[in-house]
Amino acid sequence: MTPTVGVLALQGAFAAHAAILEQLGVSTTEIRRDAQLDAVDALVMPGGESTTMSMLLERSGMLEPLGARINAGLPVFGTCAGMILLSAEVKDGRPDQRVLGAIDITTRRNGYGRQTESFESDLDIAGLDAPFHGVFIRAPIVERVGESVSVLASVEGDAVLCRQANVTVASFHPELADDDRLHSMWLKEFA
Ligand code: GLN
Numbered sequence: 001m002t003p004t005v006g007v008l009a010l011q012g013a014f015a016a017h018a019a020i021l022e023q024l025g026v027s028t029t030e031i032r033r034d035a036q037l038d039a040v041d042a043l044v045m046p047g048g049e050s051t052t053m054s055m056l057l058e059r060s061g062m063l064e065p066l067g068a069r070i071n072a073g074l075p076v077f078g079t080c081a082g083m084i085l086l087s088a089e090v091k092d093g094r095p096d097q098r099v100l101g102a103i104d105i106t107t108r109r110n111g112y113g114r115q116t117e118s119f120e121s122d123l124d125i126a127g128l129d130a131p132f133h134g135v136f137i138r139a140p141i142v143e144r145v146g147e148s149v150s151v152l153a154s155v156e157g158d159a160v161l162c163r164q165a166n167v168t169v170a171s172f173h174p175e176l177a178d179d180d181r182l183h184s185m186w187l188k189e190f191a
Helices: 014-023 034-039 050-059 063-071 081-086 181-187
Strands: 004-008 027-031 042-045 076-079 087-091 103-108 118-123 132-137 141-145 150-155 158-164 167-170
Touching: 004 014, 004 034, 014 027, 014 042, 014 181, 027 034, 034 063, 042 063, 042 081, 050 063, 050 081, 076 081, 081 087, 081 103, 081 167, 103 158, 103 167, 118 150, 132 150, 141 158
Parallel strands: 004 027, 004 042, 042 076, 076 167, 087 103
Antiparallel strands: 103 141, 118 132, 150 158, 158 167
């Protein structure tokens, strides 16, 4: 059966993720309320602004139900701000910023510093046979990786693509690379 993939659509770069997933033949649905989570087999948490997304998740009452669904095994792919929200700890966040603690990494917001705030890098990704063009936009840097986390790609020694059980996170924007291989690889985990 074709899976239905939810794309968290409170804020940020959700439309491009949905377009790639549709091209890959899955149905997608935009998620703005927790009840909508019941209808999906997996979820993408896009890039954008993690402080704003955190606030909107709290205000909409979605934060706890979302955390519970992910804990119960919902496959989730978080990119950039989505990675921050899924992490165990965020540095340089707003004091009231919340994280879901779904993957045992520590991220630092905008951690690549001013000069290299946005950059592109060809990534060797475990499981792909040719490099993937990584687009980093005010990306978080991964400062700590827990033992249960697999690192699937790094830039200069820093993890940029990680997986722990049902949770996959990227500090870059795979939806902007004109390349569906990473979404396709993620879909194979559950579809
Ligand atoms: N800097 C953003 C944040 O802190 C993330 C940027 C992005 O998602 N492209 O949430």
